[in-house]
Amino acid sequence: MFPFSFEWVWDMGHYVFLGGMWYAIGIISLGLTYCIGKTILDMVSGKGGGHGDHH
Amino acid sequence: MKENHSNDKANKFGMVIDLDKCTGCGACMVACMSENNVPFKKDESKKLDSITWMHLYRLTNKKPFPDTEVCYLPRPCMHCEGAHGHPPCVSVCPATATDYDKKTGIVSQIYTRCFGCRYCMGACPYHARYFNWWDPVWPEGMENYLSPNVSPRMRGVVEKCSLCFHRYQLAMDKAYHEGRKELEEHEYQSSCTQACPAGAITFGDLNNPHHQVHKMVKPSKHGGKPTATNAFRLLERLGTNPKIYYLSSKEWVRRLGDNYLPEEKTGEIGNHQPKGHH
Amino acid sequence: MKIDRRNFLTLGGSLVAGGVVGTTLSPLPWKLMDDAAIWTQNWSWTPVPTDGKVSYENTVCTLCPGRCGISVRKVASRAIKIEGRKDFPVNKGGICILGLSGLQLLYGPTRVKTPLMKTGNGTFKTISWDEAIESVSAKLNELRSSGKSDSVAFLSDSDQGVTAGLIKRFLKAYGSPNFISEATFKDAYKLALKKMQGIDAEANFDIDNADYVLSFGSGIIEGWESPVRMIKANSALKTRKAKLCQIEPRLSMTAAKADKWLPVVPGTEKELALALIHVILKKSLYNKDFVARNTVGLDKLTQLTDSFSPEKVSGITGIKPEDIMALAADFARASHPIAICGKGQGNTPESMTQIMAVHTLNTLVGNINKKGGVFTVSLPDYVTWDQPEMDETGTTGNSKDRIDGAGKGQYKDTMSLAHRLAGIVNAQGKNPVEALFVSGSNPLYTFTDSIAVKKAFEKIPFIVSFSSFMDETAKMASIILPNHTNLERFEDVIVSTEAGKSAIGLAKPVVDPRFDTKPTGDALILIAKALEGSVAEAFSWESFEACLEETLGDKWEELKENGFLENADSAIASNNKIDFSALTDNGLAAIEGDTANFPLTLIPYDSLRLAHMNIGSPPFLIKTVEDTVLKGNDILVEINPKTAGKLNLSEGKYAKLKTPKGTVNVKVHLFEGIMPGVIAMARGLGHTAYDDYLAGKGVNFNELIGPVEDPASGLDISWGIRANLTKA
Amino acid sequence: MSASDDNVKDVPSDNHEEGHGNGSIGFVILFFVVGLIGSLLTGWVLFPKLLYSQKEQPIDFNHQIHMDAVSDGCESCHFFREDGSFSGVPTIAQCIECHEEAQTEDPNEIKLVQEYIANGEEVPWLVYARQPDCVFFSHAAHKEMDCTTCHGDIGHSENLKTYEENRLTGYSRDIWGHNIGGFKKNTWDRMKMDDCAECHERETGSKGPCFQCHK
């Protein structure tokens, strides 16, 4: 799973498979961080609070 | 994986089992159980949850009396090589609890790594893999005979024949101690081979032309298909490329070694390239 | 800042958040996750075998009469594996399934750990060896002083070796003629040699070098004679492309591996043998030179077999006349043909007619005391003690008749008739057995009509068992004086090997005794010493080991060192001629039951995967038993699909099996390899004693049959019984 | 986390500079830091103390004295058997060779002689380097190596350290290493599979097949 775990080998299988995995995890974490971060910023800057429509 | 074990020569340990000699006496099964700390339960008559690394199949020609014939077939783990070292079970294991050792040709099973998903059992067409449905329990006192060379398994993991790999480890220990790096043919023999009263099992390095096993079946360079008459392997057509060879003088026995379409002749099929992927 | 609910939540939340972040950054969760996994890898209830120095100790396996050399692998003081000994002349490295399982017997839960005495309520209590010896000797003294020394009987599995010698000597000095040993087909063959040639010799079959083996139901690869040696011999046959013809009603493994299987109506093997003789004589296929020089009574033989034409015998045996003729020709024309008998593992005697016919076949082809033939051998006899001094009681006691009627009249050459024990005790009138000693034998399980045997044992007031295990007989004993197991004791054995050779082997302790047990020899010496008069004097040895050492003399050191001592060719080159006229036809040795009520014939079959003699199968053996033999606790009975069809029975279904001796519930297994009209059942199941891995599984075949005496020898030659199988 | 977010909702109404005042942000940070430090301390300091039980060796063995007395170094007592297996911790039979009778007044030696040698009992040594049952380690295959590479310089120690046993796994602490984070400075600081692999990969070009070290 990690380059420092026992089974890790620097080969194509690992690049592709685990690359895909880390890519997905990365997108999801970035997305979540963005949402939470933006919400906090919105709150701090007082933009939030309204019951705006979000659909 | 880097496979260059410096200047080590690759062995390919395997067996040749002469079905004409095998008497079905069961000694190989028990030799294996007692060598490898295989547990037992009060009821072992449900054969599908009974752990027997070495299993004896009873084959019949299905002809009515008095033309009936019966033949026993001992079945250890086939230690398939597949194509380029990819046996059916190894590549499916998600947690790398089993691997194919290119130095010895042995398919391992690491009980402490296995977490019991049983995918390998589904992958093995020989039913050579067994699951520990129960905690192993020895009646009081009997744990005294357990061998320290093979660790007893816990409930919830898969186990199978290791070709008595610990015997290789111990033999290598001795060799190292004596400053050698190679083993003599007799130094590493599996427990079943050693016990078989009929001498039906021969064990050795299929890569070594001086070893009995090689002389008996003359494995081809490509895929290891036996070139000796009467020799066959189980389910060769699947491309599992097993290292257990069988000898039988009986056509019906040899034909039961693989699946054949009605019009196909025994032994003529099977030059397919071993299957396998990744 | 006020602590209101919202603040509390806010600050508490911050604290928790900090805690979560900190915990994630600490080793705690990760190490615990790892350790939890490691915990599952080292569950405390999964044993961890201790390591240590590895050593190998050689001994001889005495679990069956096969007597293989074994090498016990030890780690420190624990025995962890039994392997075959490569340089032992019997097995040459191979080992059988029972021998391999020996450690389960040694370390198993069925061991008798100390001397035990039966209490009033039928349970056992632990007693010391002193108390045990005291009780036994008190009883023996009492019987002896009241002039009933001959009411003591001793049942032993064997009459060879030092322990058997001590038993015989003990009875002699004590004053009882009743040394009873169990007979096998080899004892019957011995008797046949006595009758035909007037020699005291054992037969040794050199299958190893034969090129044509004609087997009348002998399970060559199923435990006949010495199992490993025979399996090796069978492999040698295959390598040499020698032929094996198997004659029996069921496709046994031997039949399956044979070059030819001739299914024969069970019980008609001797007619077939006589027909073969008929053909050989008629077609002059016999070895004229050998017959002229070594035999007498050829004319009588011709006369006897005259009526056994292939056509006639074909009707009895179910084998085609042309097959009989071809068989006779194949047999006679082979260069090293050998005919053998003794069904299955050969643990049951055969009729004199059958054995003599087989020996006649061997004689006609001139293959006596020749490579690949039958050797008549004298086994080494080193038990050459001086006769014990006898007091009056001893002399009187020995002059009495044996309770089993052996050794006199028509059975003067027969050593013992163990199967009669139950009948004698159960007969009306006074029970002649006041005390019974049982060593190496489990009659409650192994004797035919085991229900009657149990009834008889209940009537015997004093039973002493020397069993290492709590077997059926030990459970019935008044006192148990547990023997060491085979891996804890010395035991001398005599083994025959190929080409008529024999050897003495010595089993020796490879582990320290686990429990407070003693070798039977030691127990006997102690009992003798506690008895009055001449009995004690006859046992001057300090211990069994000392006795062995003295008896084996100059062989002792080498035996102890090497484990065996090979004799030279010990075949008897007797000048006595083989008298064919000894061979008579006693007619059909009938089996019990009428055909109207019992339309089927039930026969047993033997397998190496089930021990059926004095040792119960250890768990490893039971594990290898196929589910077509035992399923759960149910035994399966083999039946031909055709017969099953007529009886409306189907695979795996329950059925009721009835014989004149008893009725049991079984399951049905359809098997094409069994003759229609015949059904077969595995021997070795149906134990009521031993551990949960064996007790209560299946049915004991011996419960379903009774003894059938051979008129010529008196021995129990029962090989089956008539039976009925109905849908349950 | 949701609770701390709750706080954010107050911001628009309070709208103060970060810090004191009614000080909620400051308090939030303070509590967060307290939680953080508390859990860090728990994880790094308290946890290892709870995880391991402390056991004293039956006899405080002095390797240094023995090393001085023997001629063959470690192998004088920790030797290879003829079959190539490694004897490991000496048995009482080996001790008897020199200590049939006490040679000194040392209480440890007296204990050895009186409690163990006299009764023929093995000393229940606690083995720091004991690997779990699933591991096969061939000393013979590694005999070119220096003992200290894996075992450290125990050969010159004068006392036996306290044996620490992982309460959950039963392993000796030396397998995971003294550092709870698993960090190591020396080759002998840890004996986990990764440490074997590190050296194997360097020396043989491969971590090796599973069966090389497992049984």
Add this chain to the structure above:
Amino acid sequence: MDSALIPKGVKRCSFPQFSIGILIVGAVLLWGVYAMLLCWFKGLNQTGMNDSYGFALWIWADLAVIALGGGAFFTGLLRYIIGKDELKNIINFAVVIGFICYSSALLILGIDVGQPIRSWFIFWHVNVHSMLAEVAFCLSIYFSVLAIEFVPLILEQKQIDEIPFFHNLAHNMHEIMAVFAATGAFLSCFHQGSLGGVAGVLFGRPFAFREHLLVWPWTFFLFTWSAAAYGPCFTILLTKIMEGITGKKLVKDNVIDLLAKISGWMIASYMVAKLVDTWYWATVTAPSKGLTFMDFYSDGSGLYTIWIIIAELFIGGIVPAIILTNKSWRANKALLLIAIILAAVGVCLNRWVMVLQVMAHPVLPFEGWFAYMPSWQEVATTILPVAYGIILASLAYRYLPVFPQERELNPVED
């Protein structure tokens, strides 16, 4: 009693009525939990599995719920990536179903393995060549995507929505939902496929084995395609069931029709591929292993005979495909219902044969067909997710604005 929690403008049954329903299902849930604990503490000997049936009922249930839960990713894909805007009216429910299905799948896997405490080895010590590893990785990551998709719906709960932070968070999450949906679709394609790959790579099992394209056997693509095709049918089916239970119309017909149409064409195209695959397997792959097509359908017990492939391909495949692709037929309520039920059964049957028939078929010529009968513990633990799903779906429906069109379709008169 719980009116403060119920979304505005909709009517819900009384709290006691709701509680009784939940309690009844809860009892079933507890039964399942009990069986689950038995499996964990006593081990897998509690099951009817054996060494020939290493995969059994659970793994089928696992594959089946994942296939049925495929509606979530595919509807998400259609809604957020392809831009089928109407589907916003059913996407919430699709996400709830997906969440239930995937959490159930993970729970089942947690019970199914012999050493659950070590199951993290699948990640840490991963063998990247194993299809099961691919399944585990994508499954668990996709599950987190589903959770993320579920969160905004929860945040829109009346009381939670009051809190500005959550209101904003939900808003922000909606903003970038397309990113999550795309990631989810990517992950789903792989793990649905890998589940097919699990069977397809078994070259020792001629019944399961399929020829490969690069590293993927054909079953890889077939599984992904079939999950996308059949998953929406299950979403529709559950919507219909929900409508039946509540006695309300919850989603407008045009939405259902659109989803049904897409599903129909997907099934149709899948059937073409599946039939080609079956044909190739039966005439090329199997004979090369010495086996005829009928060898795979000759189970003496009658379970695995030719009917099963007819049921799977024709009754569960072609029939729904025909109905759903035909505008007037799918407009017929009864026919639509039949089609979606047959489709759900069809995909479950496909997963069944790809797990259980694989195990049942003897590969060694001297072995017979293997039989297996699940124990009650297996049945209970398989029903457990159903009970859990009913409870979660009920709670979601009661307290969350799952169906945006509900207010419009069922105006509440105050």
